Amino acid sequence: MDTGNVCVNVDTDWFAAEGLEPPGSLDDLTDPAYQDLFVTSGATTSTPGMAFLLSTIGAYGEGWTGYWEDLLANxxxxxxxxxxxxxxxxxxxGGDRPIVLSYDTSPAFxxxxxxxxxxxxxDTCxxxxxxxxxxxxxxxxEGAxxxxxxxLSPAVQAALPTSMYVFPVDDEVELPADWAAFAAQPDSTVEVTPEEIADHRREWLTAWSELTSR
Structure with a gap:
C-alpha cells in the first residue's frame, strides 16, 4: 500500500548553531563527537526501528552486534x-537530540x-x-x-504522504510540492534479503533485545 525509506535525519539548524559538522554515515554515529545525540525507535516496538536494525545488519554483517555495542556506548x-x-x-x-531515526521524506515537513x-x-537508508x-x-x-x-483508492493513496510520511504505490497520485525539493530519495539502500529476514528475524531481535537491555 505504500513505500518509504527509513533513514537517519539530522537537525541542520542545531548543528550550524553548535558549529559541529553533522554525521554522514552509520559509522559516524559511533564517533565520540556525536555522543548522546542520537535517538532511535526500538526494533521490537516499531517498524522504523526494525528497519534501522536491518540497515545495520546489512551494512555490518555478522559484526552488527559489535556496531550496536559501540552505538549504545556512545x-x-x-x-x-x-x-x-x-x-x-x-x-x-524541542528535545535534546539532533540526530533521529525517521524517513527520507521527513525534511519536506x-x-x-x-x-x-x-x-x-x-547513505543510511x-x-x-x-x-x-x-x-x-x-x-x-469480501469485507477484507x-x-x-x-x-488502494485514490483518496487514501493521496492522503499517505501528508499523514504517514510515505510514498503511495499509485503512481498517478500527485505528491506535495515540497517533496520535489526536500524529499530526496537515496540512489541505493542497504539491503537484507526477505529470505534472510524470514530465517533470522527472531534470532536478530532476541540478540538486539539483549544488547539494549544491558
Missing part, C-alpha cells in the same frame, strides 16, 4: 516508537521560509514496504478485500 537512546523519538527527543520538536531545517542521511492482504481462511474475505481496495 549514548544512543532507544525509545518505543517513531513518535517518541521525533516528537519528544528530537531537537526540532520541516520547511520554513522556503528552506528545510533538517536533512536525511541518504533501508527501504520499507507496507502492505495489506486477505488472510487465508478469513471469516469475511473491500478494506484492501479502500487502502
Amino acid at each position: 549514548g544512543a537512546k532507544v525509545v518505543k516508537g517513531w513518535e517518541d523519538a521525533y516528537y519528544v527527543d528530537f531537537t526540532y520538536s 520541516t520547511v520554513e521560509g522556503g528552506e528545510s531545517s533538517t536533512r536525511a542521511l541518504l 533501508f527501504r520499507q514496504v507496507e502492505y495489506a492482504g486477505v488472510l487465508e481462511g478469513a471469516q469475511n474475505p 478485500r473491500a478494506v484492501v481496495d479502500w487502502l
Whole structure:
C-alpha cells in the first residue's frame, strides 16, 4: 500500500548553531563527537526501528552486534516508537537530540521560509514496504478485500504522504510540492534479503533485545 525509506535525519539548524559538522554515515554515529545525540525507535516496538536494525545488519554483517555495542556506548537512546523519538527527543520538536531515526521524506515537513531545517542521511537508508492482504481462511474475505481496495483508492493513496510520511504505490497520485525539493530519495539502500529476514528475524531481535537491555 505504500513505500518509504527509513533513514537517519539530522537537525541542520542545531548543528550550524553548535558549529559541529553533522554525521554522514552509520559509522559516524559511533564517533565520540556525536555522543548522546542520537535517538532511535526500538526494533521490537516499531517498524522504523526494525528497519534501522536491518540497515545495520546489512551494512555490518555478522559484526552488527559489535556496531550496536559501540552505538549504545556512545549514548544512543532507544525509545518505543517513531513518535517518541521525533516528537519528544528530537531537537526540532524541542528535545535534546539532533540526530533521529525517521524517513527520507521527513525534511519536506520541516520547511520554513522556503528552506528545510533538517536533512536525511541518504547513505543510511533501508527501504520499507507496507502492505495489506486477505488472510487465508478469513471469516469475511469480501469485507477484507473491500478494506484492501479502500487502502488502494485514490483518496487514501493521496492522503499517505501528508499523514504517514510515505510514498503511495499509485503512481498517478500527485505528491506535495515540497517533496520535489526536500524529499530526496537515496540512489541505493542497504539491503537484507526477505529470505534472510524470514530465517533470522527472531534470532536478530532476541540478540538486539539483549544488547539494549544491558
